[in-house]
Amino acid sequence: MNFKIIYITISIFISLLSSKTILREQNDARTIIKKEFSQNRNNESIIEIDFESNTDDWYQDSSNGWQLTTESYSSPTYSYNSPDDNNSGELTTHSLYSEQITLPNLVDGEILQYSFSLNCNMPDFSQEDNPFTPGVDESLYLADYYIVSVRDVNESAWHISDYNSILNNGNNWWCGNEEDNGYLDNWYQYLDTPEITIGTNAILTADMKWAIEDFNNVNVAGTCADGWDQANVQISIDNGMTWTVIEGDDPYDFQCGYGSLSNGFDGMPGWGDIQDWHNVSFDLSNYANQTIKIRFAFYSDVGWSVGDDASLTGLQIDNIEISDEDTQYFFNDADNNSGINAMTTSGSSWVDQLYDYCDTDRPGYLSWDTYNAGDAFDGNTLMDLSSFAGKNIQFRFQTLYDGNHYNNQVENAQGNGLYIDDINIYKKSTFNPIAPSGVTGYLNSNNVYILWNDLNVSGTGDFIYDNGIFSPDHFIVLDEIQNQDAWAGTEIYTAGTSIVDSIYIYVFGAFDGKIAGFSSFGSNYNVEPDYEDELSILLLNENFELDLSEHAWVGIDVNNWTFYGSFIIAQSLSENYAVGYDPTSIPSSQSKIFLGNNWSNWADIVPTLNDPLISDGEWGIRAKLNYSSPEVTYNIYRDGILIDSGLENFEYQDDTVESGNTYTYNISALYPNGDESPLSESFTITISECDIAESGCSCDTCNSGNCIYDCGLNCIDFYNSEGQLFYLPYINNNNCDDGEDGEYDLTCNEFLNDGLDCIVDLDIDNNNIPNAFSLGQNIPNPFNPYTTIPFSVAQLSNVELKIFNALGQEVYKKSFPNLSPGNYTHQWDAKHMNSGVYIYTLRTNSGIYLKEKMLLIK
Structure with missing residues (x-):
C-alpha cells in the first residue's frame, strides 16, 4: 500500500463526556435505520411476561394513569395501557412498576438483553413553538413521550x-x-x-x-x-x-x-x-x-x-x-x-434505559411492534441488563403527557396512549457468529454440488473495500449531518481472532481527531469504542510546508487492537476535518456511520440527507490485519432440514435428489464454543424432467435448435459447413482441457465460427437457459490464490471479462467470442497478485456491463 510519509502524533484518548439535554429532544439524527432483528438460535429466553396470568405484583403511582386492558394486545388477551386523556394543560407523569424480577448470573461470553411489545398512539409528540422565546425553538422538544427505566431493588446510593x-x-x-x-x-x-x-x-x-x-x-x-x-x-x-x-x-x-x-x-x-x-x-x-x-x-x-x-x-x-x-x-x-x-x-436508584415517542419512524407507531436492541436512539440502545445479573430488578414504564392535544404536524393529536405487552428477558452470546457466504451450486450426473466461501482462513492482509478513487469533491464533515457525536466506520468481517496491525485513512490537508475500533456485541456493534487513539496529522509539501490542497493515504500503527469476529474501524467526524469516500464503490457494503446513538448503513443514511453533493461510497478507511482461522465446521440444510453436519470442507455433494423437484440449501457454521451461526443465504436449484437426447438430434444433424446430451464430454467443437451449423462431441481431444460429466444444452444455430474452434477455459454448469445476463460472486471469497467467477449469458454474445486492482489498473483480461446462452464459470489464478480488493467486470457487445468485488488475502 502506497502512502506519503507524514508526521503523526498519537496519544491515548480518554473518553469525553457527552452532553445531555435538559428537555427531551426529538431524534435529530435525520433518520436512524432500524436494524432488522434476527432471533439468534443461541438466545435463551429467561423471563417472559405477557400479563395473561397474575399481575397482582404490578402497581402504579398515585396518578392512576395505567390500566390492564383487553382493548388491544400483542398476545391474547391483556396488555397495559396508559390512556392519553390529560386535558388539564398541566404536565402529568404516570408510572407503572413491574413485579420484582430475579435475574440469573452470567458466565463469560454471555449478556442479558430484553425486548417488549408496544403500540404507540401518542400523536402529540412535539411541543408548540413559543413566539415569545425567539432564541429557542420549542417544537424541537417532546410533548408526549415515554421512558423505560430499571432499578436494582436492593441498591441504595x-x-x-x-x-x-x-x-x-x-x-x-x-x-x-x-x-x-x-x-x-x-x-x-x-x-x-x-x-x-x-x-x-x-x-x-x-x-x-x-x-x-x-x-x-x-x-x-x-x-x-x-x-x-x-x-x-x-x-x-x-x-x-x-x-x-x-x-x-x-x-x-x-x-x-x-x-x-x-x-x-x-x-x-x-x-x-x-x-x-x-x-x-x-x-x-x-x-x-x-x-x-x-x-x-x-x-x-x-x-x-x-x-x-x-x-x-x-x-x-x-x-x-x-x-x-x-x-x-x-x-x-x-x-x-x-x-x-x-x-x-x-x-430508589432508577437507571434510565431509553426514552421515545410516537412518530412514523419510531417503533410501534399506531400498531403493535417489538422494541428490540438497537431500536432506541438514546440511552441503553443495546437494552443490555448484564450489569444487573444476579440481582433483583424492577422495570418502570412512564408516560408523560403535556396536558393538551395539539401538534401541527398531524391532523388529530388525540390518541389512545401507550400500550405495552410481552416483556422478554433473554441470555445471548456476546459473540456474533458469522454465517458462510457465497453459497452456490450446480447439477452434475444426478448429484447437486453445493459450494461456499471457506471461513477457515488465516494469514496477514490488507482489508480494502474501496476502489481507490478519492478526490476533494467527495467527503463529509460533521455540520453536514448535524450531529455532535459521530463516527464514519468500515465494517470488517472476520470469523476468528483478528489483530489490527495498522490503519490507513485518506486525509485531505490535515486531520485532528480520533481513530477507534468497535467490537461486535451480539448481533449489534458497541456504541463505545474498545480502542481509541487521538491523531494530529499535517500534510506537508516538498518544502515541508502545510498544504491543505494535498490529499493522501496516511498509515497509523496501532497497538495490537484485538477482536473476535466482525468489528468496525472508525474515524471521528468533526466540523473542521473531512472524511473522504470513494463514490465509485457503490452501493457501499461496508460503510457504517454512527450518529450519536446507533450504527447505521451509510448507504441508507445518504438518501435522507437530501444533499446532491453527498453520495454513497466506501469510506477512505483500510486496515492491515493478522487473522486466524476460527476452526469452524459446517452444517448443511436442505429445505430447512439438517441433512449433514460436522463438515470440514467447504463443498458438499447431495446424491439423494430426484428430477422434477426444487431444492433450497443453506449452510451454517458451528464454532468451537458451541455457537451456531445464522443460516447463510439460500441457494435454490430445480431439477427438470428431460430426455437424454431430443428426437431427431444426432451428432451430425440438428433439426431443432437445441440438443441435450447426458454424457461425459471433454469439449464441444462447432463448425460451419456450406451454410449449415453442426457440432461434434470430442472425447479426450488434445485441443481441449478436460471438462466434467454432466448435462449440456447446446444451441446449434447461434454459433458463427468458421472452421474448427474449441471453447476452452469455461465450464457449463447446467442446462437452465438464463433469461438475463448476470455476474455472480466469485467462489471462494476471500481467496488465495485461485477463485472461480460465475456468469450467465442470455443471448449469443461476445463476452469480455476484466479484473482491476484497487487503483483501477487492469490486471487481467479474457475474451470469449460468440458465447451461446448458458451459465458459465471461469477460474482466475492470482498467485502473482498482491493482497487486496479487486474489481471484476463483464462486458458484452450488446452493451451489458456488470461489476463485482472480490478479496485476495495472502
Whole structure:
C-alpha cells in the first residue's frame, strides 16, 4: 500500500463526556435505520411476561394513569395501557412498576438483553413553538413521550465513604455512585435516623456538602418547577409514615424542585448548585417532647447528572447531631455506625434505559411492534441488563403527557396512549457468529454440488473495500449531518481472532481527531469504542510546508487492537476535518456511520440527507490485519432440514435428489464454543424432467435448435459447413482441457465460427437457459490464490471479462467470442497478485456491463 510519509502524533484518548439535554429532544439524527432483528438460535429466553396470568405484583403511582386492558394486545388477551386523556394543560407523569424480577448470573461470553411489545398512539409528540422565546425553538422538544427505566431493588446510593471527607479525614455519608463519582438520573434517596425522643429545645446540626445541578433557566411547561435536582431535610413524627420538609439556617434555593416532581412526588423545596462543607442547623422546638425521625433526602430528575457534568458528585453528610443544652439525643459521624446510632438507607436508584415517542419512524407507531436492541436512539440502545445479573430488578414504564392535544404536524393529536405487552428477558452470546457466504451450486450426473466461501482462513492482509478513487469533491464533515457525536466506520468481517496491525485513512490537508475500533456485541456493534487513539496529522509539501490542497493515504500503527469476529474501524467526524469516500464503490457494503446513538448503513443514511453533493461510497478507511482461522465446521440444510453436519470442507455433494423437484440449501457454521451461526443465504436449484437426447438430434444433424446430451464430454467443437451449423462431441481431444460429466444444452444455430474452434477455459454448469445476463460472486471469497467467477449469458454474445486492482489498473483480461446462452464459470489464478480488493467486470457487445468485488488475502 502506497502512502506519503507524514508526521503523526498519537496519544491515548480518554473518553469525553457527552452532553445531555435538559428537555427531551426529538431524534435529530435525520433518520436512524432500524436494524432488522434476527432471533439468534443461541438466545435463551429467561423471563417472559405477557400479563395473561397474575399481575397482582404490578402497581402504579398515585396518578392512576395505567390500566390492564383487553382493548388491544400483542398476545391474547391483556396488555397495559396508559390512556392519553390529560386535558388539564398541566404536565402529568404516570408510572407503572413491574413485579420484582430475579435475574440469573452470567458466565463469560454471555449478556442479558430484553425486548417488549408496544403500540404507540401518542400523536402529540412535539411541543408548540413559543413566539415569545425567539432564541429557542420549542417544537424541537417532546410533548408526549415515554421512558423505560430499571432499578436494582436492593441498591441504595447512600453509603459510608471517605470520598471528599472533611479535611480529608475520616468517613462521611455519601449519596453517590462510586463507579461514576456522582449521582445519576431518576434517583430518590433517603438517609434516615432511628426514632428519637427529644426534649423541648432540641437542635439538629449536620455538616453538609453538595454538588448538584444548578437551578438556572428552569422552565417545565405545566409545572411549578423552579429548580432541577435537589436535596432537603425532612422530619416524621409517625415513624416514617409521613414526612415534612424542614428548613434550617441555610435557606433552600427554590420551592418546587423538578427532582421531586419527576419522581412522582409533590414539588418540594430544595438546595441545588455546588456548596462545600458547611454546618447547617435546624430548630426542632416545634416538635418538643415528641418521638421523631430525621431524613436527609436527595432527588434527581430525568435529564442531567454526573454523566453530563463530572462535577455533580451528589450529597454528603457528616457529624449528624440532635441535642439541646443538656442532652445529646443522637450522634453519627459515619465512623461509629452501630446500635442506637445506626442510620438506615432506602429509596430508589432508577437507571434510565431509553426514552421515545410516537412518530412514523419510531417503533410501534399506531400498531403493535417489538422494541428490540438497537431500536432506541438514546440511552441503553443495546437494552443490555448484564450489569444487573444476579440481582433483583424492577422495570418502570412512564408516560408523560403535556396536558393538551395539539401538534401541527398531524391532523388529530388525540390518541389512545401507550400500550405495552410481552416483556422478554433473554441470555445471548456476546459473540456474533458469522454465517458462510457465497453459497452456490450446480447439477452434475444426478448429484447437486453445493459450494461456499471457506471461513477457515488465516494469514496477514490488507482489508480494502474501496476502489481507490478519492478526490476533494467527495467527503463529509460533521455540520453536514448535524450531529455532535459521530463516527464514519468500515465494517470488517472476520470469523476468528483478528489483530489490527495498522490503519490507513485518506486525509485531505490535515486531520485532528480520533481513530477507534468497535467490537461486535451480539448481533449489534458497541456504541463505545474498545480502542481509541487521538491523531494530529499535517500534510506537508516538498518544502515541508502545510498544504491543505494535498490529499493522501496516511498509515497509523496501532497497538495490537484485538477482536473476535466482525468489528468496525472508525474515524471521528468533526466540523473542521473531512472524511473522504470513494463514490465509485457503490452501493457501499461496508460503510457504517454512527450518529450519536446507533450504527447505521451509510448507504441508507445518504438518501435522507437530501444533499446532491453527498453520495454513497466506501469510506477512505483500510486496515492491515493478522487473522486466524476460527476452526469452524459446517452444517448443511436442505429445505430447512439438517441433512449433514460436522463438515470440514467447504463443498458438499447431495446424491439423494430426484428430477422434477426444487431444492433450497443453506449452510451454517458451528464454532468451537458451541455457537451456531445464522443460516447463510439460500441457494435454490430445480431439477427438470428431460430426455437424454431430443428426437431427431444426432451428432451430425440438428433439426431443432437445441440438443441435450447426458454424457461425459471433454469439449464441444462447432463448425460451419456450406451454410449449415453442426457440432461434434470430442472425447479426450488434445485441443481441449478436460471438462466434467454432466448435462449440456447446446444451441446449434447461434454459433458463427468458421472452421474448427474449441471453447476452452469455461465450464457449463447446467442446462437452465438464463433469461438475463448476470455476474455472480466469485467462489471462494476471500481467496488465495485461485477463485472461480460465475456468469450467465442470455443471448449469443461476445463476452469480455476484466479484473482491476484497487487503483483501477487492469490486471487481467479474457475474451470469449460468440458465447451461446448458458451459465458459465471461469477460474482466475492470482498467485502473482498482491493482497487486496479487486474489481471484476463483464462486458458484452450488446452493451451489458456488470461489476463485482472480490478479496485476495495472502
